[in-house]
Amino acid sequence: MNGVEPSAYYCPETNESVFFNTEYYGQCKSWALGMAAAVLEDKRNTHSIHGACVDVNGKGVIIVAPTGTGKTTQSFKLMELSDGRIVGDDWVYIDHNEGRRLGYLIGRQPEKSLYMRTETQLTKSWLRKTFDESKCENVVVRKNDCEFTEGSTGCRLNRGTCVFDEGMEWCYYAFGNSRALVPRQNLLGPSKIADEAKIKLLVLLQRDETSPAEARLGEDAAVEVLKKGEYMIRPGAGPRDMWGKLGREPWYNPYLLKLDHSRQERFFRDMIGVFDVKCILLNTGVETVEETYRRILSALD
Incomplete structure (x- = not known):
């Protein structure tokens, strides 16, 4: 919807939500689960x-x-x-x-699916291929947006070469809240x-x-x-x-x-x-x- 800032509205009486202009899966997911939790607690004595x-x-x-x-x-x-x-x-x-x-x-x-923090790839390098094949959000795609560069080509997180200087198109651990949506069986x-x-x-x-x-x-x-x-x-x-x-x-x-x-x-x-x-x-x-x-x-x- 043109001209509308990303936002969400929830009606507790009807247990309905409306989202505007958001591509943030984490928000949509959390509200959907929150609505389900309200119903399940009330109707099924189910703990979320x-x-x-x-x-x-x-x-x-x-x-x-x-x-x-x-x-x-x-x-x-x-x-x-x-x-x-x-x-x-x-x-x-x-x-x-x-x-x-x-x-x-x-x-x-x-x-x-698992809603995984992509920073886990820092200690498990093999996850890069899994994340490459998954839907991701908030992943840093430009070196200039990374706060952990050291010198011209170094990285304070991996204690080595910046992934962008290794020819990679994105970094999975440059932002603490970047995520990948990984089907459980793909892990x-x-x-x-x-x-x-x-x-x-x-x-x-x-x-x-x-x-x-x-x-x-x-x-x-x-x-x-x-x-x-x-x-x-x-x-x-x-x-x-x-x-x-x-x-x-x-x-x-x-x-x-x-x-x-x-x-x-x-x-x-x-x-x-x-x-x-x-x-x-x-x-x-x-x-x-x-x-x-x-x-x-x-x-x-």
Whole structure:
């Protein structure tokens, strides 16, 4: 629509949205999932979680974390296990009515594709081909738009030569919020995906320099962390003047269009207290990726 700035409108009474002039898949996706969450919570007692879900030998792991703490990295490592399969990397549905009938909770994915941060290609070079074959957004396509150049041809991120000087047409890690929409089976093959997982472990991630590396949380402590939702705003996420400052995302889910704190609290309390899902809080700011990964595996035993 000519003359209309990119915008979106939501009507809570009818649970309908209208988008104008936007090509940002992330916004469209988040609002669509938010509308579905409102209906499913009300009609089906279904919990919508902004997090990754992986099945490891029949044990489901949900990782809930603010941006920049390692959720994608850790879920990827679990998926790479011989008996690991990805359910979803960004959103999980859990039907609590079904859980009460079965005696355990099942996490399911609402999407057939993974909405991946393309900066993961920095440490996994083989992902470049996968991303090249996928739909992407916010990827830097000009060297002049990159903030990480060093000298005439260097790069502060890869500690080597700038990809543009190597003849590449775009850089996947020059902007922190660039994404690729990757069909799940295109990542590691159809044998590495699952549509559901029996939830055994809830992992919360944080990143700071003072908190313990690991803490086992009961329902009270977990709810306190989740409800507060504190996180450090990373470059590329939100307005530039907020980068590096402390932000808050209650329940680490900014996409709930009808935010009912009491219902979110009940869902998480039941997960831990009623369905006996173990909950751990890991600090990725004081340990390496491998050390955090080993803690998750240990908690699954």
